[in-house]
Amino acid sequence: MNIINKVKDLDRKLDCFITVDEKSKPLCEGKLSGYTVSVKDCFCTNGLRTTAGSKILENYIPLFDATVVEKVKNEGGLIIGKTAMDEFGFGTFSANCAYKIPKNPWDLNRSCGGSSGGAGCISAVLEKHIAVAESTGGSISAPASFTGTVGITPTYGRCSRWGLLAYANSLDKPGIIAGNVKDAALGLSIIAGYDEKDSTSINEKVPDYTKSCRTNLKGIKIGIPKEYLSEGIDEKVKSHFYKAVETLESLGAKTEKVSLPMTKYALSSYYIIAVSEASTNLAKYCGIRYGATLPLKGNFDEFASKVRTKYFGEEAKRRIMLGTFTRMSGYRDAYYLKAMKIRQMIIDDFKKAFKKVDVLASPTMPVIAPRFDEISKLTPLQNWAMDILTVAPNLAGIPMISVPCGFADNMPVGLHIIGNHLDESKLIHTAYAYEQKANLNRGAEI
Amino acid sequence: MIGLEIHVQLATKSKMFCRCPTGYDESKPNTATCSICLGLPGSLPVFNKKVLDYAVKLSMALNCTFPKETYFSRKIYFYPDMGKNFQITQNESPLSRNGYIEIDLNGKKKKIRIRRVHMEEDPAKLIHIGKITDAKYTLMDYNRSGMPLCEIVTEPDMESPEEARIFMNKLNSILQHLGIFNPDFCTIKADANVSIEGGERVEVKNISGFKSIEAALKYEIERQNKEMKSSGKIERETRHFETETGTTHTLRKKEAEADYGYIFEPDLPVITLETDYLAKMRDVLPELPDARAKRIHEQYKLDKSVADTIVLDKHLADFFEECAKKIKNYELLANWVLGDLLKCINYNSITINDVSKNGFMELMEFIEKEKISPRQAKEVIKVFVEKGTSPKEIVKKMGGEAITNDKEIEAVVKKVLEKNKKAVDDYERGNENSFNFLFGQVMRETKSRAHPDIVRRVLKKLL
Numbered sequence: 044m045n046i047i048n049k050v051k052d053l054d055r056k057l058d059c060f061i062t063v064d065e066k067s068k069p070l071c072e073g074k075l076s077g078y079t080v081s082v083k084d085c086f087c088t089n090g091l092r093t094t095a096g097s098k099i100l101e102n103y104i105p106l107f108d109a110t111v112v113e114k115v116k117n118e119g120g121l122i123i124g125k126t127a128m129d130e131f132g133f134g135t136f137s138a139n140c141a142y143k144i145p146k147n148p149w150d151l152n153r154s155c156g157g158s159s160g161g162a163g164c165i166s167a168v169l170e171k172h173i174a175v176a177e178s179t180g181g182s183i184s185a186p187a188s189f190t191g192t193v194g195i196t197p198t199y200g201r202c203s204r205w206g207l208l209a210y211a212n213s214l215d216k217p218g219i220i221a222g223n224v225k226d227a228a229l230g231l232s233i234i235a236g237y238d239e240k241d242s243t244s245i246n247e248k249v250p251d252y253t254k255s256c257r258t259n260l261k262g263i264k265i266g267i268p269k270e271y272l273s274e275g276i277d278e279k280v281k282s283h284f285y286k287a288v289e290t291l292e293s294l295g296a297k298t299e300k301v302s303l304p305m306t307k308y309a310l311s312s313y314y315i316i317a318v319s320e321a322s323t324n325l326a327k328y329c330g331i332r333y334g335a336t337l338p339l340k341g342n343f344d345e346f347a348s349k350v351r352t353k354y355f356g357e358e359a360k361r362r363i364m365l366g367t368f369t370r371m372s373g374y375r376d377a378y379y380l381k382a383m384k385i386r387q388m389i390i391d392d393f394k395k396a397f398k399k400v401d402v403l404a405s406p407t408m409p410v411i412a413p414r415f416d417e418i419s420k421l422t423p424l425q426n427w428a429m430d431i432l433t434v435a436p437n438l439a440g441i442p443m444i445s446v447p448c449g450f451a452d453n454m455p456v457g458l459h460i461i462g463n464h465l466d467e468s469k470l471i472h473t474a475y476a477y478e479q480k481a482n483l484n485r486g487a488e489i
Numbered sequence: 490m491i492g493l494e495i496h497v498q499l500a501t502k503s504k505m506f507c508r509c510p511t512g513y514d515e516s517k518p519n520t521a522t523c524s525i526c527l528g529l530p531g532s533l534p535v536f537n538k539k540v541l542d543y544a545v546k547l548s549m550a551l552n553c554t555f556p557k558e559t560y561f562s563r564k565i566y567f568y569p570d571m572g573k574n575f576q577i578t579q580n581e582s583p584l585s586r587n588g589y590i591e592i593d594l595n596g597k598k599k600k601i602r603i604r605r606v607h608m609e610e611d612p613a614k615l616i617h618i619g620k621i622t623d624a625k626y627t628l629m630d631y632n633r634s635g636m637p638l639c640e641i642v643t644e645p646d647m648e649s650p651e652e653a654r655i656f657m658n659k660l661n662s663i664l665q666h667l668g669i670f671n672p673d674f675c676t677i678k679a680d681a682n683v684s685i686e687g688g689e690r691v692e693v694k695n696i697s698g699f700k701s702i703e704a705a706l707k708y709e710i711e712r713q714n715k716e717m718k719s720s721g722k723i724e725r726e727t728r729h730f731e732t733e734t735g736t737t738h739t740l741r742k743k744e745a746e747a748d749y750g751y752i753f754e755p756d757l758p759v760i761t762l763e764t765d766y767l768a769k770m771r772d773v774l775p776e777l778p779d780a781r782a783k784r785i786h787e788q789y790k791l792d793k794s795v796a797d798t799i800v801l802d803k804h805l806a807d808f809f810e811e812c813a814k815k816i817k818n819y820e821l822l823a824n825w826v827l828g829d830l831l832k833c834i835n836y837n838s839i840t841i842n843d844v845s846k847n848g849f850m851e852l853m854e855f856i857e858k859e860k861i862s863p864r865q866a867k868e869v870i871k872v873f874v875e876k877g878t879s880p881k882e883i884v885k886k887m888g889g890e891a892i893t894n895d896k897e898i899e900a901v902v903k904k905v906l907e908k909n910k911k912a913v914d915d916y917e918r919g920n921e922n923s924f925n926f927l928f929g930q931v932m933r934e935t936k937s938r939a940h941p942d943i944v945r946r947v948l949k950k951l952l
Contacts (some may be wrong), residue, residue, distance in 0.1 A: 087531040095766060100530070111530060204756075206531040213755035241533050242757055314799040319752050323563050326574035327528050339626075343569050370565075379752060 046079060050123045056489060057153030058143035059164035061153070062092045063124035064323060074233060075173065078226075080120035081165050082175045084128055086112055086217070087206035095208040096128040096140040096158075099328045099335045099354035109206025109216045110241070111175055111234040118233050120173070126161025130356045131325065132210040133177050133434060134158050136418050136428045137186070139358040144415070148487035149454055153412040156186035162220045163190035167487045169421030173230040174220040179210045180313050181433025187445040188457025189412035191487065193227045193474065194220045199440030199464050200245040202231075203238030211320035212243075214313075214437055223484050224446060224475040228252035233466065234288070255468040256475040261295035263462075263473060266400035271432055276409045279451035284406045287458045287477065289449040291404070294476050301400060302400055303392045308385045309435035314427060315369050315382035316438070322366025325359065353452045362424065390439045397463040402473055406444035407445040435462045444470045447483045491653050491706060492645035492682040494637050498611060500671035505610045505637035506534030506577065513673045518630035526635035528572025533756050536561075540608060540637040541760065543669040543834070544584050545770045547639055548606045550663045550777050553588030554763050559756035561608075564938045566747070568614035569629055576642075578609035580751045591779065592655045593797055601656050602644040611636035645682060650706035657699045658801055662778045665803035681706060688723025693737050695730045705730045709737050735798045780808065789819035798827060804841045805831075811846050816853045825853060829867060833874035838876060848873055850878035861892045864937040892939045895947060898931070902947050903937065905930045914946070916952060924948065 047065050054060045061084045069076065082088060084094045087105035089112075094100040108116065115122065129139040135476035137145050137160025145160040146152040148167045152284025155164040162174035163186025169482030176183045178196040195218050209215060219230035232253060237246040268286065272281060288298055330336035336348050355363070369378035396403060409431060418426075436443045441464055448458035458477065462470040478484060504511055505825060506525055513521030524532040549557065590602035607907035613634040617624035641660070646655045657679070662860055664670035670677070679696045683706060691713065696705045709730075713723050718832065728737040776784070778800045785806070786796035800806045809826050816822045834841060855861045861869065863877035869883045884890060892898055905927060906913055932945050 093530075095530075103530070105531060106529070107531070205533055208530045209756075211755070213753075240535060241756075242535050320755055321748075323565050323575050323752060326565055326567065327530065327572065329567065329574060331569055332527065332572065333529070343565060347567055367750060372748050372750075375750070377595050383753070 046121070047123065048294065050079070050165075053165065053168055053489065054124075057146050057148060057164050057168070059127055059145040059161040060124040061094055061096065061127050061142045061161070063123060064091055065203055067122050067124075069119045069121045070116045070336055071095075071119050073117065074229065075115060075118040075120035077171060078120055078191050079123045079169060079172050080115050080175065081123055081126045081162060081172065082112055082115070082298060083159050083162050083177050084125040085132060085208045085210070086175060087208070088112055088122070088125065091125065092334050093125065093208070094142070094437075095132075095202070096130040096142065097328075097354070097356065097359065098141045099351070100208075101335055101354075102335050105206070107206060110203035111219075112206065112236045114234050114236070115173075115175060115253075118261065118416055120233075125166060126159070126174060126176075128182075129158035130359050131321065132158040132177065133362055134183055134323070135185050135426060137161065137182070138415065138418050139248070139274070139326060139356055147412050147454075149191065150412070150414075152414050152416075154189060154415060154418060156189035156408070156412060157199065158182040159186050159194075163187055163192050163194070166190065166192040166220045166222055168489050170222060170486065171226070172222065173226055173323070175230070175234060176220045176286045177207060177215060177217050178437060179214045179216070179316060180437045181430045183220060184433045184434040184443060184445040184457065184459060185429070186408045187220055188407035188459075190452055191447045191455030191484070192220050192222055193224050193447075193478070193484075194218065194229050194445045195227045195467070195470070196437070196443045197231060197235060198245065198442045200241075200243050201235050201249075201442070201465065201467065203236070203241040203244045205238055209320075209324040211317040212324065213320060214317060214440075215438075224444075224471060224478045225253060225256050226477070227444070228256060228471045231471075232465065235467075245465070250468055252467060253470050255471040256320060257472050258439070258476045258479050260291060260473060260476045261294055263296040263402070263469070264400040265291060265296050265298045265300035266402055267298055268303045268306070268396070268405060270303050271301050271405035275431065276406060277411065278408060279362075279452070280406045280408070280456050283449035283456040284371040284404075284453060284458065285479065288404065290481050294480055299400065301396045301403065303387045303389075303396060303435065305385065305392045305470075306435055309389055309438060310427065310431055312389065313380045313430070313434040313438050314365075314386040315378050316332045316386060318362045318366035319370045319379045320366070322363045322370070324356070325363055328355075330354075350365070386438050389435055391438045393441055393463070401462075402466070403461040403471055405458035405461070408434060411451050411454035411456060434458060440464070442467045442470055444474045444476050446474045448477075448481060450484060490645040490684050491647040491650075493641075493643045493647070493653065493656070493702075494553065494680045494682075494701040495610075495641045495643075495660065496678045497547075497641065497670060498675035498677070499540060499637040499639060500675050501537055501637055503544060504635040505537055505540050505608070506527065506635055511633065511636055513632045515632070517713050518628075518632060520597055521632045522634065524571065525822060527631055528634075532871070534577060535716075536757055536760075539918065541584075542770065543637070543667075544606065544608045544639050544769055545762075546774060547641075547664070548585035548671060549771060549774055550919050551585075551588035551590060551603045551641065553603060553606055554587035555767060556582065558582070559584050559758045560762050561896065562751045563576040564749040564751055568612070569627065570615050572631065572634060576610060576612060576822075577757070590656060590659055592652065592707035593794075594652065594655065594657050594896075596794070599646075600650070602645045604642045604644050606642075607640050607709045609638050610634070611638050621916050648694050650710065653706055657702050659778065661699050662801050662803060664843055666775055666777050666781070668775065681709070681769035683709050685717060685723065687726040687738060688713055690726070691723065692727045693730050694727060695732075695739065695799050697732060700881065701730070701732055704735050705737065708735055712737065738830060763833065764935055768927045778803075785810070789813060789823070790817060791823055795823050795827065799823065802841065804815055804893055807842050808844070808846060808849075812850050812853060815850050816857060817858050821857060822853060825870075829870050829899050830874070837875050844874060845877060847917075848877070848879050855880060855884065855890070860943075862937055864932065864941065868937065886935060887938070890938070892935055892943075895943060898935075898939050898943050898947050899951070901934050902931055902944070902951055905934060906951060913952065924952075
């Protein structure tokens, strides 16, 4: 069967693509020849519809490629389509998508995680596939954990954000989801690098991360943050995690407990910063220059309000309102500015920890992928609490990787390894060694 | 009390955050645009370092102090002139603060304090069909979107529209000397905060150019005085200045301080103002108007006020100094430059740069060496400025150089006295006016070529 037909067939069952590119052809030969590549729908693809999971961009066709997309194309990647996501990345289960809600290939009644849900989903069922994804507060780690795939969120600034439809600019990080560590490392080697079009990108040489795929962990010190194993973490998830720690030790790694005392403030600090920035990024969508619109009527404010009311989803509206509140004068000091200060303290927490250890390890998500009927009962706050283990490293802008570490109730569980600034190589090394030994990666049967 | 917020477009080659040209064609809307200045999804701003150089130089010329670090903020408000519905500007961390400009009020010096200088992007241009207050629809031209701006905020230190005008003239001269403002494609706009005794502060927006400021303020103060007399109070409001009619109109009544929900601009890194960088900028700072006026006063032995006036227009000062290399009677030169030359330039609506230096120096040589009479010179300069013909040609056409020869003049005087016996009689009876009449006749006879001093002397002698 031709690959595009296979993808369309999978998409019919799993709802993981917003747009499948039937006419796609590789531009050239390169490191990605033979691979299929999917791109999260928040990255601009020249001439190919890009919606960020929102109705407000239903027919938006960008005029340029995101830098990461361009890099994939230049390495011969065959881009098969744009993967489903929570609207503008606002979610942990991809259930806030205005188009399709991707189904977990391990159990179609369960979520793939989010917001890069489509990316996790397709990576779980398609071999030799690399998914270009994006994380703001855990949007790569969550779906990787729930779908039994490998997700790398690199250091903030390691990959260019040019062409990324912004959620929260100071947190957004392009990254990779793939079926195994080696493919994820290959993907990252390609999309990483300085870009003069993104002033926040880091001007440091990119190593070939695939060369870090080594199996001996001798000399590696792994810290286990005690705050990441408190209540609220599912016992089955915890026990798989402790087994994983044993495996890591068996490979020569030393483990020790560390403390990240600012952890309890991470969630609120993260959400305040994220919604503050998001509410400004979403201001541009007003039906005037592009995207969904309505017949011109009333003055500018009335018109813009109507367009935004009609086309933004509920979660987007919630975050716009919250974000407008957190930066209003009178509240700005108590929320936005305080959150920015806490962010710095969280960074200091990690800096301190990395003086003692090479990497940190924890479960990726506190639970296995929830069922959609469970998700619909969650309050927004319970929903946001799912990000408890991923938001702190995302706030700090440090890299992380999620690898499968077992199955609970036949659903994958993820091991999260967090590294110091620009220490992607160490993460890949640790994750690869673990993956080879644990031998738990297997594609979902569909 | 008057305080000004002045927006100066900077003459960099490209826009503030993208590579689009700043010198775009006004007649072709939306042609100098890209994904960045249109604010398309996925685009990111990249700061044009030249904008920083220019703004730093301006801050230095305004005697401001710099922080160690400065950064951009997002100012969020929904308006169609902004592609992103937020403006990249500076809020709590302006580029510089606490400066001043010294102005001259009839010989008295006064410092107008500068509160802050910050950098921001210009929004797009909106063209309202009809008036801003009742237009049915609005056209948008994004050529201007992303043009680099410096906003200069003064303290409310000006006490009259005249002071504001003098301040703006001085600022104009500073901008010209710095070479960061090009009137061919840059605009300058001011918002003025005006309050009179007992009234609340009124903001007048949209005062364009250097010239409208005085008119706008005069109108507004007059209006407030009338209002105060009739209703006893001035309400807080924002008004719009209409250039065409020279009047101001209510835009928004009595609103609370607008809430722009500022956040730090996360797409742009913090700018560190390194000591080395600032020192380098200070090194390349050109001579500024105050220093130049002082030098011109000393070097050419001109009155301080004359020197001050000359440097108000950099190009005029350049012109003067160029000519002064050859014309050594500096006072005479200054008089002609500031007098007839300026008058003719204004009359013809041209600029000093349109006037040929060599041509003017030729004319000045004639005057300096008294080869033509002042009267002749006044005629010659008119033709010279308007048509650009060389003064030598003009003088030739007018019948030649000045007559300075007593004998030649005597002949003409005799002829005139012959012809005007009645006037001669009147003069003898003590009518002084007759002398002037006879003098005029001699000048007419010689087509103003006769030197007036000699004519007077000869006339007196022969009468």
